[in-house]
Amino acid sequence: MLSVVLIIIAAIFFTGIIIRTKSLASGRKGPGILQPVHDVIRLFRKGVVYSETTSFIFQLAPSVYFASIIMAMLVVPFGRSGGVLGFNGDFIFFAYVLALGKFFSIIAAMDTGSSFEGMGASREALYSMFAEPAFFILMGSLALLSGHTSFQEIFAALHIGSQISYALAALATFVLLMISMIENSRMPVDDPKTHLELTMIHEVMILDNSGFDLGLILTGGYLKFAIYGALIVNLFIGVIPYEYAIPAFFGIQFLMAVTIGLIESFMARFRMSHNPQFIVALTSVSLLIFFGVLLILQKFM
Amino acid sequence: MIGIYLLGSFAIALSLFFSRNKLLVYTLLGLSLLVQALFTIYAGFHAGEIELIYFTYDSLGMILLVTLSIIAIPAAIHSYIYIENHKENPQARAIYLSSLVLLITAISAGYLSNHIAVTWIFTEITTLSASALIYHHRNKLALEGTWKYVFICAISITFIFIGILFLSLSLQHTGSDDLSFKNLLARSNELNPVWLRMAFLFIFTGFTAKLGLVPMFTAGIDAKDTAPAPAGALLASVLMNLGFVGIFRFYIVVANTPLLHWAQLVVGSAAFLSLFVATVYMLKVKNIKRMFAYSGIEHMGIVMLGVAAGGIGYYAAVLHVVLHAFVKSSLFFQFNQLYRVFQNKSIYHIGNYFKYNATGAMVLLLGFISTTAMPPSGLFVSEFLIFKSIFDTGHILLLVVVLLLLTMIIWSFGKNIFKILFIPVPDFDEQNIEIIKPWESVSQFLLLATAVYLGLNPPPFFVQLLNDSVSLLPG
Amino acid sequence: MIHVLLIIFLITLFYMAIANRLMTYIKVLALQGVLLFFVVFIQLNEINTLNLILILLETIVFKSLAVPLFLGYLLKRNNITREAEPFLPNFVSLVITTCIVVITILISNTIIDDHLDKIFFVVALSTLFFGLYLIATRRKIITHVMGYMVIENGVFVLSLAIGNEMPMLVNLGIMLDIFASVLILGIFLNKIGDVFKDVDVDQLSNLKDY
Numbered sequence: 001m002l003s004v005v006l007i008i009i010a011a012i013f014f015t016g017i018i019i020r021t022k023s024l025a026s027g028r029k030g031p032g033i034l035q036p037v038h039d040v041i042r043l044f045r046k047g048v049v050y051s052e053t054t055s056f057i058f059q060l061a062p063s064v065y066f067a068s069i070i071m072a073m074l075v076v077p078f079g080r081s082g083g084v085l086g087f088n089g090d091f092i093f094f095a096y097v098l099a100l101g102k103f104f105s106i107i108a109a110m111d112t113g114s115s116f117e118g119m120g121a122s123r124e125a126l127y128s129m130f131a132e133p134a135f136f137i138l139m140g141s142l143a144l145l146s147g148h149t150s151f152q153e154i155f156a157a158l159h160i161g162s163q164i165s166y167a168l169a170a171l172a173t174f175v176l177l178m179i180s181m182i183e184n185s186r187m188p189v190d191d192p193k194t195h196l197e198l199t200m201i202h203e204v205m206i207l208d209n210s211g212f213d214l215g216l217i218l219t220g221g222y223l224k225f226a227i228y229g230a231l232i233v234n235l236f237i238g239v240i241p242y243e244y245a246i247p248a249f250f251g252i253q254f255l256m257a258v259t260i261g262l263i264e265s266f267m268a269r270f271r272m273s274h275n276p277q278f279i280v281a282l283t284s285v286s287l288l289i290f291f292g293v294l295l296i297l298q299k300f301m
Numbered sequence: 302m303i304g305i306y307l308l309g310s311f312a313i314a315l316s317l318f319f320s321r322n323k324l325l326v327y328t329l330l331g332l333s334l335l336v337q338a339l340f341t342i343y344a345g346f347h348a349g350e351i352e353l354i355y356f357t358y359d360s361l362g363m364i365l366l367v368t369l370s371i372i373a374i375p376a377a378i379h380s381y382i383y384i385e386n387h388k389e390n391p392q393a394r395a396i397y398l399s400s401l402v403l404l405i406t407a408i409s410a411g412y413l414s415n416h417i418a419v420t421w422i423f424t425e426i427t428t429l430s431a432s433a434l435i436y437h438h439r440n441k442l443a444l445e446g447t448w449k450y451v452f453i454c455a456i457s458i459t460f461i462f463i464g465i466l467f468l469s470l471s472l473q474h475t476g477s478d479d480l481s482f483k484n485l486l487a488r489s490n491e492l493n494p495v496w497l498r499m500a501f502l503f504i505f506t507g508f509t510a511k512l513g514l515v516p517m518f519t520a521g522i523d524a525k526d527t528a529p530a531p532a533g534a535l536l537a538s539v540l541m542n543l544g545f546v547g548i549f550r551f552y553i554v555v556a557n558t559p560l561l562h563w564a565q566l567v568v569g570s571a572a573f574l575s576l577f578v579a580t581v582y583m584l585k586v587k588n589i590k591r592m593f594a595y596s597g598i599e600h601m602g603i604v605m606l607g608v609a610a611g612g613i614g615y616y617a618a619v620l621h622v623v624l625h626a627f628v629k630s631s632l633f634f635q636f637n638q639l640y641r642v643f644q645n646k647s648i649y650h651i652g653n654y655f656k657y658n659a660t661g662a663m664v665l666l667l668g669f670i671s672t673t674a675m676p677p678s679g680l681f682v683s684e685f686l687i688f689k690s691i692f693d694t695g696h697i698l699l700l701v702v703v704l705l706l707l708t709m710i711i712w713s714f715g716k717n718i719f720k721i722l723f724i725p726v727p728d729f730d731e732q733n734i735e736i737i738k739p740w741e742s743v744s745q746f747l748l749l750a751t752a753v754y755l756g757l758n759p760p761p762f763f764v765q766l767l768n769d770s771v772s773l774l775p776g
Numbered sequence: 777m778i779h780v781l782l783i784i785f786l787i788t789l790f791y792m793a794i795a796n797r798l799m800t801y802i803k804v805l806a807l808q809g810v811l812l813f814f815v816v817f818i819q820l821n822e823i824n825t826l827n828l829i830l831i832l833l834e835t836i837v838f839k840s841l842a843v844p845l846f847l848g849y850l851l852k853r854n855n856i857t858r859e860a861e862p863f864l865p866n867f868v869s870l871v872i873t874t875c876i877v878v879i880t881i882l883i884s885n886t887i888i889d890d891h892l893d894k895i896f897f898v899v900a901l902s903t904l905f906f907g908l909y910l911i912a913t914r915r916k917i918i919t920h921v922m923g924y925m926v927i928e929n930g931v932f933v934l935s936l937a938i939g940n941e942m943p944m945l946v947n948l949g950i951m952l953d954i955f956a957s958v959l960i961l962g963i964f965l966n967k968i969g970d971v972f973k974d975v976d977v978d979q980l981s982n983l984k985d986y
Contacts (some may be wrong), residue, residue: 167780277794277867284790284874288783291881295779295895425953432960441971445980448964452920455957456911459927463904463934470938473891495887523983588984 003078003230006246010253011219011226012037017254021261036222043215051208054111061108062213068101069220069227076230077152079237079245088149091139095132098183101220102128109205116197120204123272127189127201130279131182137286138175141293155234168292173232175286177256180228182279184221186260189278191269199272229253303352303413306340310406317399321391326398327381333402334377337409341370344413355481357415360769361619365412365546368623369539371751372630373405375744379531379634382741386641393437397529400433404535411543416481417468417504420547421461424511427540428454434532435524446527453520457510461547464503471496482550486773489557501555501564505548505571512544513598514605515574525594525633530640533590534633537597538626545604545622552608553773561775569609573699576602580706583713587648589639592717593632596672599710600625600680606703607687614690615771620756621683627752628671628680631745635664638737639721643729648717653725660739662722667749669718673711679756778818782899785811785933786877789906792926793873794866797858798851801922802844808929809839819936834932843925843958850918850962854969861915861976872909877902896937903930915976917968921961928954 016033023030050059072094074084083090102124109121143149146157182189185202197204206217233252237245270278313333320326344358344366351357380401384394404427411423428451436447469480475491477484485492510517521541525533548568555564579599586592604621607614638661643651655662671678674685691700755763785808792804813835820827850856862869880901884894907927911920972979 163777164779164783167783171783274794274866277865277870280867280870280874281790281794284870284877285787287874287878288786291877291898292779292783425956429956429960436964442982444964444967444971445983448917448961448968448980449983451957451960451964452924455924455961456927458953458957459924459931463931466931466934466938470889470891473938493889495889526983 001084002081002242003076003083004073006078006249007073007076007223007226007230010229010250011222014225014229014253014257015222017257018261018264021258022265025262025265036218040215040218040222043218044212046211046215048211048213051112053113054208057104058108058111058208059213061104061111062209062216064104065101066216066220068097068104069223071097073223073227075151076227077155077234078230078249079234079242080156080239082150082152086150086152090150091143091154092136094151095135095139098224099128099132105205105217112208114208116200116204117207119198120201123201123275124185124205127182127275127279130276131179131282134175134279134282134286135179137283137290138172138179141286141290142172144290145293145296151231151234155237156239158235158238162296164292164296168289168296169235171285171289171292172235175282175289176228176232176235177259178282180225180232181260183228184225187264187267188270189275191264193264194269199269225257226253229256232256302340302343302347303356303410306336307406307410309336310402314399314402314406317402318395320395323391326391326394330377330381330398330402333405334374337370337373337405340409341366351415355416355419356410356413358413359415360766361546361549362413364619364623364763364766364770365539365542366409368542368626369405369408369412372535372539372626372748375634375748376401376405376531376535376630378744379534379637379741380529383529383531383637393439396433397437397532400430401532401535403430404434404532404540408535408539408543412546415483417465417485417547417551418480420550421458421465424461424508424543424547425458427511427543428458431524431528431532431536431540434536435528437529437532438527443527446523450520450524453517454510457507457517459507460503461507464500464505464507467496467500467503471500482554485554486557489554492554492558494558494560497555497558497560498563501551501560502567504551505567508544508547509571510544511540512548512605513541513575513594513601514571515578516571518575518578518598522591522594522598525597526588526591526646530590530633530637533594533636534630537594537633538630541597541601542622542626545601548605549608549619556611556774565609565611568605572602572605572609573703574602575599576606576703576706580709583710586713588646589648589651589717589721590633590636590646592714593629593636596710596714597625597629599707600629600672603684603687603703603707607683607690610687610690610694610696611774612690612693613686615774616767617683617686617690619767619770620759621680621687624679624683624752624756627748627755628668628678631664631748632668632672634745634748635661635668635742638741639665641735641737643726643734648720650726650729651721652729653723654721655723656725657731657734658737660742661737664742664745664749665718666722668745669714671749671752673714677753677757679752679754682756778815779895781811781815781818782895782933785815785899786902789877789903789926790870790873792910793869793906796860796866798856798860798916798918798922799848799858801860801919802847802851805847805922805925805929806840806844808926809835809841809843812839812929812932815933816936838955839925839929842955846958846962847918847922850921850965850969853966854918856916856918856969860919863913863915869909869913873902873906876905876909880905891938893937896933900930900934900937903927903933906930915978917965917977917980920977921958921965924961925954925958 013033015036019035020030020033075086075090075094077083077086106121106125109117142154142158146154148154148157181187186192190201192203194200206214209217233249236252237248310333313329317326317329320329344363348358348363380398384397407423407426407430411420411427414420414423432447432451435450436443465480469478471493472478472480474493475488477488506516510520513521525537528536552564552568555561575598579595579602582595583592586595600621604618607618607621638658639651639654640646642657645651654665671680674680688700788804788808792801795801795804813831816831816835880898884897904927907923907930910926911923
């Protein structure tokens, strides 16, 4: 239960911090930290306009998307306390429930019949597809290393001791961070600020959503960030007591938000054709993590 | 003695490199031939002795060393003719002759070395000196040929080194780290088979660049095409033998392990593929020099088939290598005269050679008969013995296919050669053609005659040496 | 620690597979030299001056400084455009490189040998094959030289894998061999740059059978 509360608190501030960092980096004062939350609340108060060409799928999709993220949030543990749900193999559930939400947002985008949205949907599907093996190889390696198959047990049993495990932890952090960037359609792969439909990926998919639906999707996005942040936090905190773990949680989330803000300020988005190779590179790196795990376990000597 | 020889030859090569005076240059060249001859004679009287730890005057090395020393003399003469004919500037002349001496020295040392790493080092030196020879003309084609040759050889050399690393890994299981062939042979039964396989694959692949077998044969073809003909003669004969020595010595080690059958399969399939590839190229090749080079691939394919077949095939393989060196070098020497008459390499612009240079045409005719192993030729004997060894192993189908391929090669070789000899080229300008003096062809006749003599009536000591060189092989 | 360095070494291969610019290749080569230095340095049982100097010479001075500078000089002198121009898209290169690494891991898993450090073996073999792949799939001639250097790095790791103290003389020989090869290849590359307009492999197709 603790994890859900913490994730929600983190989600409230996360996007605000990113936007603030970007403003400061570009020399502006920028909006308040809570501005994204205000935006969402404003959207929730509005009604919804549906295009006449769309079907019930388009109306259903935002709710499914939001619900899938809530479901995923429930299995994420926090240190010693497990998630609300938590069972063997829950990391597979985590990945596929998010994929279900993504699937619905993709078919909703197709449903509108707009060529732009179809293009964005196809890109989103492609990139998620490439990112999936990286996530599973990474989690599989960690499962192999710890000998358990649920998030909470895996993270609780991780012992970072030898030099090689430090290296693996660094690599795992990098891969998880990059996967979260891809899943949230952020910088090196997608640029949320872009104004040209041709270069958008995620933004173009939700062009037709408005009012309450848009609010759901945006809230889902904020939550997703905090969920991945929580996963990365879990890599480090292990089973240390709450009085250290909770500040560490917020510290790492804050650091992550600032890092994303800085990356987005100082880096340009990759060329569209370079994205797949970048994402597959993550898979290659997670294969190396797997290889390293085999080395640690002395299975490969 | 070999130390003195190496130092002396390197010193001669070095001073040749800096000499610009014509008389001095040719004196030095003669001196190097003298050193080579003296060294060969000395080696002949000290058979079986080990010098400087890494060199042994064993039978295989001796046979090939004598072959080299014999071929080196006409190579020097023809280089002289070539240089004077082209009126090369002193610098080009110095570089050419210096590399020639270096190449001959490195090949000699490579033949005699009894340690695989030393063979490796001298093979590397031959690459460097050969590349200088190939680049002699300093034009686009020479540049392209040299680049390909150097690059492929650099990769091959690396492969051989990887093979040596695997070999030392294989040897570690016996608690020894001496990579001399003798020690390897003594411990052949204790070598780790997995690493030995890897070692054999890499070393074999590496040496094929020199030997001219599939997979690395391409570089050698371009090299022989672009190098001046006298240097090409060395590349196409004695340098190929260096590749043969490298593979053969290691093959002796592998043959004494349980991997014999596997090694036969590897060598045999590479040899058959080479034969096949050579046939395909021979059928369409229009460049005479490249045709000779492809014929070399074919012969090395036959040689390695003999090695793979075993039995009498070992003996025949070494014999074939020696005879092929004599025949192929004489063809390359003759090519230079052909080129001086027609100023062209393409079959379309060469013809009716008998009319312009009857002596040279005779060499070409006899060379053709020798190369295609028709009866009076010595190669007939060795090739026949190799076929017999394949027959003995029971691979009749393989033999039939090989003979078919050879028939095609003979057909296309003969078609081209007879076109050169008898069929006039349409509008060929006969006014300015160069008259070739008959004496220039004498050395080629002698080489061809040597091949016939050694093949049909081998002197007893030669047979003895051949038998000695294959005596370590099983069966 | 060695394992960490070797894993980083493998990551440099992936990076090389998707790199677009020739300068990146050169920098990666230099980085590999530094990594190799640390690997050897940690592996040294006893530090003796001669050994240390030799290793420093071979890795830092030679692999990380001399060759990259020389390659950079070649780039500049021949006005070679900065793109690597592979025949295959980088995406395919990356997938193939990953396959190479996975296959070498599988191969080495089947081998049981106490005399061999497996992770060295995996890194060596994948570097070797990646070098060959690099040579086969890039259009510019200078990338061939770079591929050759990658192969040489693989051989270096392989000689560490075998662990057998190679005689100093052989080690020195290898160093000179690489040096000579790169120098000669570079010189001929310069000549090619002077003679031909473009330094592409397509230019080298004048030698024909007819």
